[in-house]
Amino acid sequence: MNEGRNESRKEEGAAQARPDRKRVSTLYDGVLGSDRAALARAITLIESRLESDIDDAQELLGRLLPKTGQALRIGITGVPGVGKSTFIETFGLHLIEQGHRVAVLAVDPSSSLSGGSILGDKARMHRLSQRSEAFIRPSPSQGSLGGVAGRTRETMIACETAGYDVVLVETVGVGQSETTVAEMVDVFLVLMLPGAGDELQGIKRGVLELADIVAVNKADGDNKARATLAQTEYASALRYMGLRADGSPRTARTVSALTGDGVPSLWKEIESYAQSLSDGAFLEAQRRRQRTHWLRTLLEEALLQRLRQDPDVEPRLAEAEEAVAEGKVTPLFAVRDILRHL
Amino acid sequence: MNEGRNESRKEEGAAQARPDRKRVSTLYDGVLGSDRAALARAITLIESRLESDIDDAQELLGRLLPKTGQALRIGITGVPGVGKSTFIETFGLHLIEQGHRVAVLAVDPSSSLSGGSILGDKARMHRLSQRSEAFIRPSPSQGSLGGVAGRTRETMIACETAGYDVVLVETVGVGQSETTVAEMVDVFLVLMLPGAGDELQGIKRGVLELADIVAVNKADGDNKARATLAQTEYASALRYMGLRADGSPRTARTVSALTGDGVPSLWKEIESYAQSLSDGAFLEAQRRRQRTHWLRTLLEEALLQRLRQDPDVEPRLAEAEEAVAEGKVTPLFAVRDILRHL
Numbered sequence: 001m002n003e004g005r006n007e008s009r010k011e012e013g014a015a016q017a018r019p020d021r022k023r024v025s026t027l028y029d030g031v032l033g034s035d036r037a038a039l040a041r042a043i044t045l046i047e048s049r050l051e052s053d054i055d056d057a058q059e060l061l062g063r064l065l066p067k068t069g070q071a072l073r074i075g076i077t078g079v080p081g082v083g084k085s086t087f088i089e090t091f092g093l094h095l096i097e098q099g100h101r102v103a104v105l106a107v108d109p110s111s112s113l114s115g116g117s118i119l120g121d122k123a124r125m126h127r128l129s130q131r132s133e134a135f136i137r138p139s140p141s142q143g144s145l146g147g148v149a150g151r152t153r154e155t156m157i158a159c160e161t162a163g164y165d166v167v168l169v170e171t172v173g174v175g176q177s178e179t180t181v182a183e184m185v186d187v188f189l190v191l192m193l194p195g196a197g198d199e200l201q202g203i204k205r206g207v208l209e210l211a212d213i214v215a216v217n218k219a220d221g222d223n224k225a226r227a228t229l230a231q232t233e234y235a236s237a238l239r240y241m242g243l244r245a246d247g248s249p250r251t252a253r254t255v256s257a258l259t260g261d262g263v264p265s266l267w268k269e270i271e272s273y274a275q276s277l278s279d280g281a282f283l284e285a286q287r288r289r290q291r292t293h294w295l296r297t298l299l300e301e302a303l304l305q306r307l308r309q310d311p312d313v314e315p316r317l318a319e320a321e322e323a324v325a326e327g328k329v330t331p332l333f334a335v336r337d338i339l340r341h342l
Numbered sequence: 343m344n345e346g347r348n349e350s351r352k353e354e355g356a357a358q359a360r361p362d363r364k365r366v367s368t369l370y371d372g373v374l375g376s377d378r379a380a381l382a383r384a385i386t387l388i389e390s391r392l393e394s395d396i397d398d399a400q401e402l403l404g405r406l407l408p409k410t411g412q413a414l415r416i417g418i419t420g421v422p423g424v425g426k427s428t429f430i431e432t433f434g435l436h437l438i439e440q441g442h443r444v445a446v447l448a449v450d451p452s453s454s455l456s457g458g459s460i461l462g463d464k465a466r467m468h469r470l471s472q473r474s475e476a477f478i479r480p481s482p483s484q485g486s487l488g489g490v491a492g493r494t495r496e497t498m499i500a501c502e503t504a505g506y507d508v509v510l511v512e513t514v515g516v517g518q519s520e521t522t523v524a525e526m527v528d529v530f531l532v533l534m535l536p537g538a539g540d541e542l543q544g545i546k547r548g549v550l551e552l553a554d555i556v557a558v559n560k561a562d563g564d565n566k567a568r569a570t571l572a573q574t575e576y577a578s579a580l581r582y583m584g585l586r587a588d589g590s591p592r593t594a595r596t597v598s599a600l601t602g603d604g605v606p607s608l609w610k611e612i613e614s615y616a617q618s619l620s621d622g623a624f625l626e627a628q629r630r631r632q633r634t635h636w637l638r639t640l641l642e643e644a645l646l647q648r649l650r651q652d653p654d655v656e657p658r659l660a661e662a663e664e665a666v667a668e669g670k671v672t673p674l675f676a677v678r679d680i681l682r683h684l
Contacts, residue, residue, distance in 0.1 A: 058675045065669060150674055157672070205584030209551040237579035242547025288667050295666045295673040300642035302677055303649070306684075307641075324637045325630050327407060330499070331637040332492055333400045335644055342648075 018052060019059035028063050034163040039135065046154045047140040061154055064161040069287075071103075071160040072274050073167045075181040077207065078191030080172065083217045085124035087191060087257035088168060092128045094263050095166050101133045103164035105155055107171040107181050108139035109148050119170050135164055146301060149180045153294065156184070173204050182210040183290050186283060187270055192216045192234065194227035194254075208237065212244050212273065215266055219254035227254045245286055246276045307338075316341055360394060361401035370405050376505040378477065388496045389482040403496055406503045411629075413445075413502040414616050415509045417523040419549065420533030422514065425559045427466035429533060429599035430510060434470045436605050437508050443475045445506035447497055449513040449523050450481035451490050461512050477506055488643060491522045495636065498526070515546050524552040525632050528625060529612055534558045534576065536569035536596075550579065554586050554615065557608055561596035569596045587628055588618045649680075658683055 027045065030038020046057045078084050092102045106119035122129040122136050129136050140151040156167050171181045182188045190211035208214070214234045219227030234252035244250055251269065255262035277283040307313050320334035329337075369387065372380020388399045420426050434444045448461035464471040464478050471478050482493040498509050513523045524530045532553035550556070556576045561569030576594035586592055593611065597604035619625040649655050662676035671679075 054674075054678075058672065058678065061672050062675060065672065069669065154672060154674070206551055208583050209548055233578060234582060236575060237582045240576060240579045241550050287669075291666050291669065291673060292663065295663065295676055296646075298673050298677045299649075299680065300646060302681055303645040304638075304642060306681075307645070321634065321637060324633050327411065327629075327633065330400065330403050330407065330496060331633060331640050332396075332496070333404060334637055335640045336396075336400065338641065339644055339648075 018055045020052075020056050021059070024056055024059045024063070027060055031060075031064065031158055031162045032067070036132075036135065036162075039158060039162045040137075042158045043137060043155050046158065047151050057154070061157055064157055068157050068160045071156075071165045071167050072187070072270075073156060073169065073185040074270065075169045075171065075178075075185035075188040076191065077171050077173065077178045077181065077189075077210075078217070079193070082191045082193050083257045084119075084170060084172075084191060085121065087215075087217060087255070088170060089125040089128040090257045090260055090263055091267070092125070092134055092168065093131070094260070094267060096131055096133045098267070100166045101164045102128075102135070103156075103159035103162075103167045104128070104134065104136040105152055105159070105167065105169045106137070106139040107145075107148050107152050107169060107177055108174070109143075109145040109177055110172075110174050111139040111141050111148075119172060135159060135162075145175055145177060145180055146297070149184065150294075150298065153184050173207065178204070178207050178210055183293065186277060186286065187212050187273060189270075190214050192230065194218050194223045194230050208234075209241060211238070212250055213266070213269065214238065214250075214252040215262070216252065216254045217257055219262060220256035220259050224254075230254075244273065245282045246273065246280050248273065248276065307342075313338065313342065360397040362394075362398050363401070366398055366401045366405070369402055373402075373406065373500055373504045374409070378474075378504075381477065381500060381504045382479075384500045385479060385497050388500060389493050399496070403499055406499055410499050410502045413498075413507045413509050414529070414612075415498060415511065415527040416612065417511045417513065417520075417527035417530040418533065419513050419515065419520045419523065419531075419552075420559070421535070424533045424535050425599045426461075426512060426514075426533060427463065429557075429559055429597070430512060431467040431470040432599045432602055432605055433609070434467070434476055434510065435473070436602070436609060438473055438475045440609070442508050443506045444470075444477070445498075445501035445504075445509045446470070446476065446478040447494055447501070447509065447511045448479070448481040449487075449490050449494050449511060449519055450516070451485075451487040451519055452514075452516050453481045453483050453490075461514060477501060477504075487517055487519060487522055488639070491526065492636075492640065495526050515549065520546070520549050520552055525635065528619060528628065529554050529615060531612075532556050534572065536560050536565045536572050550576075551583060553580070554592055555608070555611065556580065556592075556594040557604070558594065558596045559599055561604060562598035562601050566596075572596075586615065587624045588615065588622050590615065590618065649684075655680065655684065 027038055027042045031042050042060060045053055045060065048054065048057065076084060076088065088104060092104060095102045104125070108119045111119070119139055121138065125136060128134050137155065140148050152169060156169070159167055169181050169185055171177045188210050190207060192214055194216055216227045216231045216234065231252045231254045238250040238252060241250065253262060253266055253269070255266055274283070277286070307317055316338055320329070320338055323329045324331050324334050369380055369384045373384050384402060387395055387402065390396065390399065418426060418430065430446060434446060437444045446467070450461045453461070461481055463480065467478060470476050479497065482490050494511060498511070501509055511523050511527055513519045530552050532549060534556055536558055558569045558573045558576065573594045573596045580592040580594060583592065595604060595608055595611070597608055616625070619628070649659055658680055662671070662680055665671045666673050666676050
């Protein structure tokens with residue numbers, strides 16, 4: 001559809017001004033007016049990889065940016081089977097009950113246009129998807145974690161300005177996706193199964209470190225005692241792993257996404273932590289650092305990409321990577337060599 | 343001294359070939375012959391920031407590289423006061439007793455030419471510094487963590503080829519120094535104080551995550567019981583934090599750097615883990631990944647540095663960083679803007 005429009009523009013022969021201000025204004029008004037359909041179109045625009053769409057998306061985002069920042073951003077992860085979808089549904093419904101409007105996004109680098117994603121699946125959050133106060137969007141299909149992350153960050157901007165005051169960003173344990181999501185949210189929640197003791201639960205190294213709060217799920221029925229034991233052990237482990245941004249200790253609790261037990265007090269804790277972050281100016285400092293870090297990441301990747309696309313440099317770069325991997329030259333030698341030929 | 347030699351070379355008027363093959367050969371022979379003085383000079387050359395010295399250092403390292411890889415690289419960190427120096431001395435002496443030759447390096451980004459470093463202080467490891475089988479070198483003064491890290495990696499190469507078969511790399515908790523050291527060693531050891539329970543010990547977030555082994559120090563006298571309790575709690579915490587590269591669980595033990603208790607069995611465990619890494623080809627895979635990652639890091643920093651040094655681009659870059667930090671433009675917008683003007 002977009003390509004058709006571009007084609008006809010070329011045929012017009014006029015030097016069509018980019019960005020397309022009319023299109024952008026329409027979306028801007030729609031998003032600020034909390035029009036769901038406009039928000040969905042805005043996000044589709046943000047996810048598009050067409051140069052012209054990117055121009056329009058950036059224009060739109062630039063206009064929306066001053067109006068963002070008031071939403072609370074919560075990252076959620078957990079191994080497959082921990083009950084993320086059920087939890088997000090139960091949690092989301094509770095938030096709505098408390099008067100909030102909830103956006104549910106997902107970062108899934110393994111999602112593809114054809115295959116779809118296992119996250120952000122409305123079918124698995126049926127009751128939540130029925131609510132007008134909820135907006136659920138599957139992960140963009142971008143082929144790379146960086147691409148997905150960038151689009152998700154920008155989608156958050158659109159959702160916030162459309163009036164969603166809590167944004168949940170779900171992820172699975174693929175590659176560096178947890179670290180990436182932790183770097184775009186205010187609070188990071190790790191869901192765990194109620195096993196304890198020698199069960200390592202396939203926990204990926206580095207994930208527990210990211211948690212501001214650990215919630216042991218499935219704390220219901222026969223599992224209640226095991227869940228409480230696990231919660232105690234996680235709370236103990238977290239004591240040795242450093243503090244939150246506001247200096248408070250990281251916590252572990254039990255929840256049951258099925259019965260709803262523990263969900264209200266989990267939300268109370270998150271609200272209270274968010275308030276503390278805000279009161280102490282930690283929130284703005286954290287977001288500032290995240291933005292700056294993302295700029296640097298994007299810049300470094302773009303510069304490296306340019307190098308790879310330069311036919312004079314690319315072979316030398318590939319050769320250097322091979323030689324370094326094999327231990328034949330030092331990394332510094334390889335870099336100096338590449339730079340000398342730039 | 344080096345500047346004087348450069349000056350006289352210029353005065354000679356000849357286009358002096360770089361690198362200086364005679365100088366490099368002399369150092370090469372000395373290092374391979376395990377000549378301590380030659381090794382010290384080689385490391386000084388590696389640490390130099392003069393372009394001509396860097397050329398010579400890279401030539402030397404290129405020749406030494408094929409002869410490296412057989413040493414075991416162990417990273418060691420812990421909060422100030424945990425007893426790192428005493429531990430390294432006791433541990434180092436035990437290694438020597440077991441027939442090894444030990445190099446002790448340090449990564450301390452806060453060290454400066456005038457102020458020196460608190461790490462790698464021979465005075466604090468007096469008995470070890472007296473042994474011919476030990477080689478202790480303070481942290482290079484490089485002004486940036488990246489500079490120190492790069493020089494330390496290359497210094498390891500020189501030490502290994504000079505016959506030191508265990509290389510200890512010490513660091514303190516400044517910035518990202520622990521992560522940086524973990525990325526250049528085979529095994530990462532975190533020393534802890536014998537406090538337990540509510541004592542958070544100023545543990546920086548992210549450090550426990552890096553540990554392959556936690557050693558609770560000062561497990562002697564009145565502290566023995568507390569140390570054992572702490573060890574149990576760390577062992578429990580580590581169970582929830584993922585496995586080592588060879589799939590084995592991460593462990594916690596007690597040691598006393600003062601009495602030597604626990605040091606032999608700590609070494610046995612490290613040896614056994616190293617063997618397992620080697621047997622399973624994990625060691626080479628890990629080192630390969632570390633080299634490749636370092637190449638990428640160096641390349642990205644060099645490209646970014648070039649940008650900052652370009653008078654046409656730098657103001658735009660600085661402006662972009664400010665605008666992104668303030669939340670005025672999206673990081674992607676800023677990057678596209680900068681790239682358009684390259």
